[in-house]
Amino acid sequence: MIEQRYSALKNLTSFQKRLNGAVNSGRYISRFVWFNYIAGAITFSLISAFVILWNGLVVFGGDYLRESSMIFVLFVYALMINVYNALYFLGSVRRGHLVEPLAYSPVARPESILMRCYLKYYASLSFFITMPGTIFLAMRTGSTAVIPLALAWTAGITLFSWPIGVLISYRSGRPRRKLGFIDPIFRIFSFAVSLAALEVILFLPQLIPSLLPNLPSPVSLALFPINIAYILQGAFVSSSLPLMGIAATSLYLVFFIAAVYLTLNYLGRRIRAGGLDQTVGPRKGSYYSEPIHRALERKDRKILLRDTQVATLIAIPIIVAIPTVFPVFLPPSGVNANPLGIYYLLLSVTAVCAAFYPSILLISESGSFSIWRQLPVFPVAMLRSKLKLALKMFLIVVIPLMAAALLRSGSSIPFYLSISAGLVSGFVFLSIVNTRYLYGKIPTEAERVNLDTFGGNLGMLLLFSTSIILLVIPIVAGNFIAVALPVSASLKGLMNSIIDSIINVLMMVGAVHYLGRLGG
Amino acid sequence: MLMQGTSPTVALSAVSKSYGDVTALNNVDLEIFPGHIFGVLGPNGSGKSTMLKLISSVIQPDHGKVRVLGRDCSDEYVWVRHHVGFVPENSVIYESLSATEYLSLVSSVYGIETRTSRERISALSDALATSDIMDELVGSLSFGNRQKISIIAALVHDPEVIILDEPTKGLDPRSFRIFKDVLSMLAKRGKTIVFSTHVLEIAEELCERLCIMYRGEIRASGLVSDFVGTGKDRRRLEETFFRITGETSLESLTRGVGRAFA
Structure with missing residues (x-):
């Protein structure tokens, strides 16, 4: 983020002037980064509060089931924002060739530095999406168990966005084979299914949490991210469910950490093999005017x-x-x-x-x-x-x-x-x-x-x-x-x-x- | 240095340019005539790139006038750019486009007919050995190949004035040789070529005239023979360069580095 800011400013007269006169030039740049972070945190907190307060209280009249379904929507939203942030961050790294200085430096695992930067400056913002709504729900229901569970799930979602971002960013950059007849149809079908799933989540968020109690426990707990709502809802429905929720959450966290570890290794191999530049295949074409x-x-x-x-x-x-x-x-x-x-x-x-x-x-x-x-x-x-x-x-x-x-x-x-x-x-x-x-x-x-x-x-x-x-x-x-x-x-x-x-x-x-x- | 009977292609009169508190050019006067290959020499930060950008109407002067082919570079910058080909120090080309796509964009912007642009690009890419990489995305090209694409883009519209900022950086020996020959050929056809370089031998070999810049000013300008002498008095351009730029105690600096690493 600091590098992005620096790239935007480095050639500017006003920036050079400030740098020459500034007591601590590093602080001058990082201050701007934190301003942006705080702006993002406030925006997300407002969105979270708006969704829960407006929908939970005003629109749904305080219905617990629908309120918890709104929490579920916030988690889906957090995951989307995180995947977007991961793609944006990795795109910046690639476009700015930001990993090159790290590759030349005596740093053991430059890929870990990348991930830490992502988690610190980008992904950590997702806590501001999920937590205000969750705290509000906990206050209304008196069930404090939802707070650590929501924290764990937010951490899990935050971690999970990294492997998704890496896979989309860098695997999409591989040389492509020639597209066959079926490929475009498959792509359009996948896109339509994704949109339909999103529509269901948006239009009928209460549907999923209400269906879950009727599913066998092992099935419902194994559904990610659907069981977030189940856990949150279950925490104040039955005293035995939080324990199952904790167990399921822990299992998922192990899975997320493993996914992060694997993608870090993949990134490390890519960096050592010559950097993160995309190797998109040739684009055949002739000159035209x-x-x-x-x-x-x-x-x-x-x-x-x-x-x-x-x-x-x-x-x-x-x-x-x-x-x-x-x-x-x-x-x-x-x-x-x-x-x-x-x-x-x-x-x-x-x-x-x-x-x-x-x-x-x-x-x-x-x-x-x-x-x-x-x-x-x-x-x-x-x-x-x-x-x-x-x-x-x-x-x-x-x-x-x-x-x-x-x-x-x-x-x-x-x-x-x-x-x-x-x-x-x-x-x-x-x-x-x-x-x-x-x-x-x-x-x-x-x-x-x-x-x-x-x-x-x-x-x-x-x-x-x-x-x-x-x-x-x-x-x-x-x-x-x-x-x-x-x-x-x-x-x-x-x-x-x-x-x-x-x-x-x-x-x-x-x-x-x-x-x-x-x-x- | 005025040449009788010919109008200068490039004329700078009392031109100054600053970046904040840093003065890049200070009250510079210069005239360059058609058919000349003009070399701009100077140490890093002496104002070479700024002067070339001003002539290419990439930037505008704070004071003074820059004229190319008689037109003011500030008021008629689009006209000037139509008649100038510029190769910047660091090639900036869209990384997500292939070389073919980028050159097609450039051809379209200059309004060149498809057939003409195809012929010119093919000839230049054959000469600079880039035919095999034209379908690759620019982002995946080496520095040298990007530089070649940048050179093709600067020449495709057959400009009257060609401005090159350190154009030989990254060129392989074959391309370098062809590049020199092409420049000589274009100068013979009446084109005006202005280029900067740190390699004094290239300037000595290629240019008829050159100037040496130092701290935003032109400290010396004239025929190459004025700098290197002739016959028995012939000396290396390097000696003159260091004398003009005040770098006379280089040996002591080298000894200092030796002491620091002893």
């Missing part, structure tokens, strides 16, 4: 698909948006979700995508950013191609969500058409503003661009907050105008969304015009 906008977009698309770290970052909006899905799709009663809730969910996804996708596409330039100062391209041409790709990525994320929302809420087609126009124009407006802002933050001397160029997690959090505010302004304005209009109460919601969409479209036109004035 095409219009500049198409060439730029093709380049961005290829980098996104081939670079593990960048590809991992694309998942951020989906991961961040998941907690907001619960209150919307899990209403306390009735079949239909609240249309307004769905609207706010889609807005939050729009804000996250508009904050992250421009930054991801700029980060994808990485150490090659200075190429743009050599080639005869106006910056606006580069930004425009990135914005087009960002819009395509946004549509891929938001269209299935909108379709699900439409089926779920049963609202009218005109309502959805108007919010669709509002969301897309809102995204275009926000992504232009954010891209321009982020591009302005890249110092003129910068040779490398990474997340730390934009202030790290803290900077992303601020960008996301600003995006939310900018998205909310037209909604508030639309509300005021709709209230003032002499229409029936049932039409006010529709009018509100139409007015909001009109304002967003106007802001989008303004932003596009502004981008055009940048030259090129």
Whole structure:
């Protein structure tokens, strides 16, 4: 993390100036890293508290079964975040060639240093996801046994994310054989099954814990991560279950430690064999020359698909948006979700995508950013191609969500058409503003661009907050105008969304015009 | 050093550039003419790379004017970049693209027709022996091969001015020889070539004119013969270089290292 921050700053005048004047230059860099860590911890704690308090108390009215199922969701979320963090961390190590100095140094096991860094700066954050909710549950039920169990499971999940990350990162980099006819079908099928599993977890979290007591004990205890909820729920249902839970947890911890040990050995062999550089096979192709906008977009698309770290970052909006899905799709009663809730969910996804996708596409330039100062391209041409790709990525994320929302809420087609126009124009407006802002933050001397160029997690959090505010302004304005209009109460919601969409479209036109004035 | 009757391809007038408190270039004047191979020499940190980046319009000066082919590098940077080929000191190429994909991107940005770019890239990759690695991802290439791809990218649009920052680093003897011959051929065709190097023999062999930089200033500039002399008075360029850069007591430094490790 420190190395990432250093890479982003090292060539900058302001940084050199501070380093020359600083009493302890190392502390100057590490302070920033800890700021980011604290920001991450606060965000995760808030998510955890929101999920438990909102869903457990407000939505579910204090139902123990559903409350414990929310804990289960938090653990799944922690595992997802950890796998994402592992992929991001290992991607940074590979891209920055960070393991090379360790390989040359008289260090016995450089792979252990890597893992310790990951656990310290990244994975340990998962405790802030699981523990606030668990402590709250323990306080409400009076069962303190859940706390050590949850700690053990969080540690287990944290450890388990490392082997998963290593396997995905480095095995995906092996030379690939030619794909056969069946491979794409198998991949699409696997992807669909994974999505379906995620849908079940999100939409019906109470289903799994309620089914578990009916399963034979050995089966239910052997199901990971399903038995987390079983243990937590069981701790206050029957006095004998915590003991079984402890036994199962210990067994799993042994398994996780063994997996970590094996992957550490694998990494060690890779480092000693010449480093962690990916050895992706050749990409057959012939020379072509095409219009500049198409060439730029093709380049961005290829980098996104081939670079593990960048590809991992694309998942951020989906991961961040998941907690907001619960209150919307899990209403306390009735079949239909609240249309307004769905609207706010889609807005939050729009804000996250508009904050992250421009930054991801700029980060994808990485150490090659200075190429743009050599080639005869106006910056606006580069930004425009990135914005087009960002819009395509946004549509891929938001269209299935909108379709699900439409089926779920049963609202009218005109309502959805108007919010669709509002969301897309809102995204275009926000992504232009954010891209321009982020591009302005890249110092003129910068040779490398990474997340730390934009202030790290803290900077992303601020960008996301600003995006939310900018998205909310037209909604508030639309509300005021709709209230003032002499229409029936049932039409006010529709009018509100139409007015909001009109304002967003106007802001989008303004932003596009502004981008055009940048030259090129 | 003005040449009568010809306009300079590259002209720097009173150019200064600082990075924070560090002055990289201080009030530099320089003119380079078409058909010349111009060498820029100097110790590390003397301002060579900064000057080459200014000429390539990669960075802008704090004071003064940099003109290439009569155009201002700050105001018309896109036009200038269209007519300049630049090989930076450290090749920065997208690691996730293959060499073919990267060169196709460069060709597209310069607006070169597919057929023309294919012919030029094939000829250059045959000459520099990179034909076998064109489908490999740049991230898996050796330093030398990346440098070759960078050289091809700088030449593919047939620029009027070619700027090379330590271009021979990592080149094998065969590629180095071809590279020198190609540069000589391009200079004969009227191209202006400016390159920096730490290898004084290369500068002596290849250049007609050169300058020696020290602490952000051009301390000496002229024909190579001005630096090395002719006939009986001929001396090594190294001697002149050390005299101009004030490095006259190198033996005592070596003795100091010897004492420290005794």
